[in-house]
Amino acid sequence: MGLGNSKVARPSPEGSLDYTTSEAGNPFVEGWYSEPGSATYDGLFWVYAVRTGDVEAQTCIDAFSTSDLIHWDKHPSVLTPTNWVKKGIRSPTPISRNGKYYIYFSTIYTHEDDTDTGGGIGVAMADKPQGPYVDAIGKPIISENHNGAQPSDPDVFIDNADGQAYMYYGGRSHANVVTLNEDMISIRTFDEGTKFKEITPKGYVGGSRILKRNGIYYFMWSEHHCNNPDYSVSYAMANNLLGPFNPIAKILQPDGAVTKRVGRSSMIHVPNTDIWYILYHRQPLSETDKHHCIIAYDRIYFNEDNTIRPICMLVKDNFADGRMLDWTTYGGQWSVEEQRLTVQNAGSGMAMLDTNFSDLVFDATIATTSGNGHPGLLFRVTELSAETRKYKGYKAAISPTGVITLGKADLGIFTDLAQTKMDMVTGEEYHVRVVAIGSEIKVYVNDMDKARITFIDNSFTTGANGVRVFNSAAKFGFVSVARPS
Known part of the structure; x- marks a missing residue:
């Protein structure tokens, strides 16, 4: 008898990475984490995430690497507080250029005083993806509000059209974009003489993310406060990486069958394919502590007109990773x-x-x-x-x-x-x-x-x-x- 004509969904052949979700279960790594950022280096997918907790507990970033999106190796404490960061590390964004590896991050406190300074964006540098990452300039790359945008939640993107590096960031309902110099640790001036261009879409709160596909720039952001049950991710499309970014739809929002809250997304792209995954954190249904979040990923599907279908948070476990995390x-x-x-x-x-x-x-x-x-x-x-x-x-x-x-x-x-x-x-x-x-x-x-x-x-x-x-x-x-x- 056995499986007969059963239609059990088997994982795709190893190497294709053509999954519908994390087939071995979400969370895909053990522990309470939030605000994941991702990059692909030399055939390995890397995820950098913050250990969750109050600001005093957010003092380092852990990394995870994999070749198959199933078996993950942990690299603890790849980035720890620098001389100007006291606590509240969040929103890690990795990228590589000229043989160096960078993590951009934000923090809400500095050594200068114990008050909320409105945030600061830092940049750390390493010779290897697993670090250790060392503060590159000894101070925030952005430490003040411009155009009303809090310096937080950075995302860095190098456009394949001209090789220019851009950093999108923002908080307190305003978003900016800046251009980075070739050294990746300093900001250059736009041709019209300004360094900070506002690109705020309607509904923006924070969590800036940018991707490019088929010549189209997709800008994503979080709506509502992270403790709000309507915390969600929306997106816009533009032919210009400076916008305008007019909201199209929410693509990731709470699903009462799976999670209480979702947010702070980034993307995993399988090179040389049109396979994309959205990486995000969410709070399990049974958890009452707001800091108890896990990181997960699900498949992104595009329509024929290049719009994005709403993300379906699937529940699967084929136990291919040898664990039963959830x-x-x-x-x-x-x-x-x-x-x-x-x-x-x-x-x-x-x-x-x-x-x-x-x-x-x-x-x-x-x-x-x-x-x-x-x-x-x-x-x-x-x-x-x-x-x-x-x-x-x-x-x-x-x-x-x-x-x-x-x-x-x-x-x-x-x-x-x-x-x-x-x-x-x-x-x-x-x-x-x-x-x-x-x-x-x-x-x-x-x-x-x-x-x-x-x-x-x-x-x-x-x-x-x-x-x-x-x-x-x-x-x-x-x-x-x-x-x-």
Whole structure:
């Protein structure tokens, strides 16, 4: 039997980097981070991010590198406070020129006094992407407000048309652009005699980002304050890198099924392709500390007219990185083995994702490796007790004897809603899919064209997703949770 004609979404061949999201799960690195910036150096993708916390905690930048966007190496503390920076390092932006590597960053405090000075943009330099980065000029490259723009959130871009380097930055609802000299650590004057040109689009708050594709300049920015639930990313398009940048749409905003807040984006571009990813930070649904953010990436898709489709934050984990970063376990002995989420036979156990889907399509492979239990998928789960492992929600399960069950749990009381049978073999993987739209729930096994179970029940309408075992050992793979198309 096995997977049969199952349509499990397998990762693309190694090297193509043609993914729909971080296929091995978001967050793609461990830890609380925010405001990621990215660059590609000599075939490696680099992400530089700030450890989250209050301003006293924001004292360094960590880096992560990868060749495949799946397996990431950590490079801690590549940039630490310089002689003029006291605390509040944020918004790292990496770029390379003339054999040197630069990180531009902003800070809200200096050694001169302990008051909020309105910010300052610094630049540090290194001989290698992993640093260490050393303050290049011993002071901010910009330390005062110009055109009302706070010196913060820099993004540096070298135009391939003429080799000129530009820095976009801003805060307090104003955005500027400046040109950099060839040394990358000093500002040159525009032909008309000014150094600072205002380019503020409507709705701009901060988080300037610029990219160029097909001769078009895309300017992106954050709207609303980072603690606002409407914190989001918008964009504009222009034929000129100085604008005007007239807003087109929001492309990244909170999704109540996945996250509370999103923002501070940058882009990952796979060289010599039209594959782009948006890199950003977001706050998990269960986190109440505003500083608890993770970094994630999702695919950017362009329309035929070069506009950008709204970003869909997908939930996937194929365990290709050997980790289970976004999973919380309740009972059982869980690990990742050979690209599968594996649990030993130790009574009951659950592994849960921090999601809150109502209508959904939930896919995974399931293999029972020992025992007579019934491993399965949990969905619309609420009121989960870490101590008793009781919960409210649905379970779609399969057993090694071939029984397919849809049931519901109500804090310890489990009710079978529907059952059917098919031939199964212990140890083989089966593709299980749950499609729940409103009160209609369908369960598929291997054949995605014909539901094995269709049942109407409106006991639970929304909740978390996960996997569960009972009196069995099992393996789960290629997990995906999404809204119905």
